[in-house]
Structures are given as C-alpha cells and as structure tokens.
Amino acid sequence: MEVLELRSAVLMNIEVFLLLNEFAQDKGEMLKHESAWGNIADEFQDLNTVQHETMAYLSGTPASKITLAQAATYVRESEAYGLTKLENLIILNLRPWHQPVVEAIVEDYSIRFPPPEETAKNSTPNGTVHLRPLRKVILDYLPYEDPDKEYADDDDDEDEEDRGEEGNGMEVDG
Numbered sequence: 001m002e003v004l005e006l007r008s009a010v011l012m013n014i015e016v017f018l019l020l021n022e023f024a025q026d027k028g029e030m031l032k033h034e035s036a037w038g039n040i041a042d043e044f045q046d047l048n049t050v051q052h053e054t055m056a057y058l059s060g061t062p063a064s065k066i067t068l069a070q071a072a073t074y075v076r077e078s079e080a081y082g083l084t085k086l087e088n089l090i091i092l093n094l095r096p097w098h099q100p101v102v103e104a105i106v107e108d109y110s111i112r113f114p115p116p117e118e119t120a121k122n123s124t125p126n127g128t129v130h131l132r133p134l135r136k137v138i139l140d141y142l143p144y145e146d147p148d149k150e151y152a153d154d155d156d157d158e159d160e161e162d163r164g165e166e167g168n169g170m171e172v173d174g
Contacts, residue, residue: 010085013063013093014071020055062095066142074141081134082112095142102135 011019027048058064071092078088087106096102103109113134 010089012071012089013058013061014066014068016054017058017063018068020051020058023051024055061093062142063093066092066095070141070143074137077137077141078134081137083134091138092142096135096138099133099135102138106134 074092075088078091083091083106090105091102094101094105096105106112
C-alpha cells in the first residue's frame with residue numbers, strides 16, 4: 001500500500017462523530033445478514049473497540065451537540081475575522097465559551113483584534129467597521145452548555161454553607 005497524499009484533509013470532531021454513527025448503523029444492517037457473510041463481528045473486534053471508545057469520548061464533547069449546518073453557518077459568519085482553517089477547526093472542536101480560551105486559540109489575538117477604543121483612535125475619517133467580539137459569534141452559532149454551570153451551582157451551595165458557619169459563632173457589638 002502506498003500513501004498518495006499525506007494529510008490531504010483534516011476532519012472536525014463533528015464529522016468523525018457523524019461518520020462513526022453512520023458506521024454503527026451500517027454495522028447493524030450487516031449483522032442482520034451475518035449468516036450470509038460469515039462471522040464478521042469477530043474479525044473486526046479491535047476496530048469495534050476503537051469505534052466504541054471514540055464514540056464514547058466524542059459524546060461528551062461539543063461535537064455531539066453541533067450539526068454540520070451550524071458549523072457551516074459559524075464558518076461563514078467568522079470569515080470576516082480572517083481566522084485560519086486551523087483556528088476555525090480548533091474553535092469548532094473545543095467550542096470555547098470563555099474569552100481567555102478564545103484568545104489562546106487565535107494567534108496574535110490582541111494584535112489582530114484590538115479593543116474597540118484602540119480601533120476608534122486609529123480609525124480613518126470614513127470610519128472603521130467594528131466587528132462583534134469573536135466570542136459572541138461563537139456563542140451565537142455554536143450551541144453548547146457551559147460545563148462550569150454544574151460546578152458553579154455546587155460551589156454556590158458550599159459558599160452559603162461556609163458563610164452560615166462563619167456567622168454562627170461571631171457576634172458584633174454595636
């Protein structure tokens with residue numbers, strides 16, 4: 001076997017997730033007709049394990065919540081920002097919801113996207129088109145539940161308990 005084109009394309013997690021789902025459905029159809037093909041399941045046990053583990057991992061990522069249409073809409077909307085294919089790929093795979101994460105993904109973020117007040121100082125008399133913050137575009141077009149919410153709710157309960165314990169033993173003389 002010979003490799004004709006090395007790394008000719010990079011897949012998004014959503015594409016891998018959908019492809020593996022399709023393979024799982026096809027495998028179900030093949031197993032219905034297993035007697036005609038012989039015992040296929042045993043021959044592909046290692047492949048089945050890799051497929052299962054990959055699906056289990058991707059089910060916990062934003063890839064399981066995003067559709068290809070949403071990804072295409074995001075890419076179309078983000079064209080104005082001049083992001084590289086790799087930056088878009090990482091954003092689609094990670095689905096960042098915090099600004100520092102977005103800044104870490106996009107190379108030279110502070111240079112490429114200066115704060116609005118700096119842009120206004122350097123604008124021409126004709127005016128400069130101000131882009132919405134990239135994070136806002138990500139939040140608008142790539143839905144994903146913030147996993148920090150679960151922990152934030154738990155932390156709030158703990159904080160209330162801590163405050164209650166601190167206040168029990170102290171009295172303030174006025």
